[in-house]
Amino acid sequence: QVQLKESGPGLVQPSQTLSLTCTVSGFSLTSYDVHWVRQPPGKGLEWMGGIWGDGSTAYNSALKSRLSISRDTSKSQVFLKMNSLQTEDTAIYFCTRSVYYGLMDAWGQGASVTVSS
Amino acid sequence: DIQMTQSPASLSASLGETVTIECRASEDIYNGLAWYQQKPGKSPQLLIYNANSLHTGVPSRFSGSGSGTQYSLKINSLQSEDVASYFCQQYYNYPFTFGSGTKLEIK
Numbered sequence: 083q084v085q086l087k088e089s090g091p092g093l094v095q096p097s098q099t100l101s102l103t104c105t106v107s108g109f110s111l112t113s114y115d116v117h118w119v120r121q122p123p124g125k126g127l128e129w130m131g132g133i134w135g136d137g138s139t140a141y142n143s144a145l146k147s148r149l150s151i152s153r154d155t156s157k158s159q160v161f162l163k164m165n166s167l168q169t170e171d172t173a174i175y176f177c178t179r180s181v182y183y184g185l186m187d188a189w190g191q192g193a194s195v196t197v198s199s
Numbered sequence: 200d201i202q203m204t205q206s207p208a209s210l211s212a213s214l215g216e217t218v219t220i221e222c223r224a225s226e227d228i229y230n231g232l233a234w235y236q237q238k239p240g241k242s243p244q245l246l247i248y249n250a251n252s253l254h255t256g257v258p259s260r261f262s263g264s265g266s267g268t269q270y271s272l273k274i275n276s277l278q279s280e281d282v283a284s285y286f287c288q289q290y291y292n293y294p295f296t297f298g299s300g301t302k303l304e305i306k
Contacts, residue, residue, distance in 0.1 A: 117295075127243065127286055127297040142294045143200075176242055184290030185233055187254065189242040 084108040088193035104160040104177030115180040116160045120173040205298025222287035224268045231291030234272045238283045
């Protein structure tokens with residue numbers, strides 16, 4: 083079945099870089115798009131960006147200068163890197179599968195990231 | 200960016216009741232609208248896509264409607280397992296944007 087699983091450090095220091103990995107199974111990264119969505123504690127959802135099946139990327143303009151999304155299709159992994167982290171980047175980070183454009187039909191369990199010294 | 204305005208922010212209803220959640224887009228999104236359910240401590244799950252199509256495995260008491268800039272999610276015969284937050288999302292254009300959410304509780 084379709085599965086996505088986020089992994090990465092739970093704690094990041096301010097001004098440092100966040101690196102998260104999304105490992106997928108049950109589908110091919112060349113056939114589906116994968117997006118990253120984050121949710122600050124007790125708040126709503128924010129689309130961060132995504133990587134399309136053809137390998138091209140799209141980013142939320144609010145994060146574009148700090149964000150990079152890439153993948154390794156041989157390992158079925160998608161990577162998120164975001165630099166210059168601040169406390170307001172504390173959130174649960176989800177990777178999601180998209181069946182069409184930005185329609186997200188499967189979500190990972192989420193990775194909790196706290197930005198604190 | 201397309202802004203999604205969702206209401207109400209919270210909702211309390213009795214078991215068996217029907218509830219409706221509204222979502223308004225800042226411009227026409229041509230039915231590129233999804234609804235997600237997020238139970239406490241869990242990730243969101245897709246309920247409705249294309250404004251009115253039920254995702255696989257979702258109970259038929261959930262339904263979506265609307266067009267243009269106005270959309271709604273209706274839950275008939277409210278069940279205890281429907282306690283959750285609900286989010287609308289437009290995927291007509293990126294950046295894909297979400298409503299602020301509706302927290303549904305049982306009276």
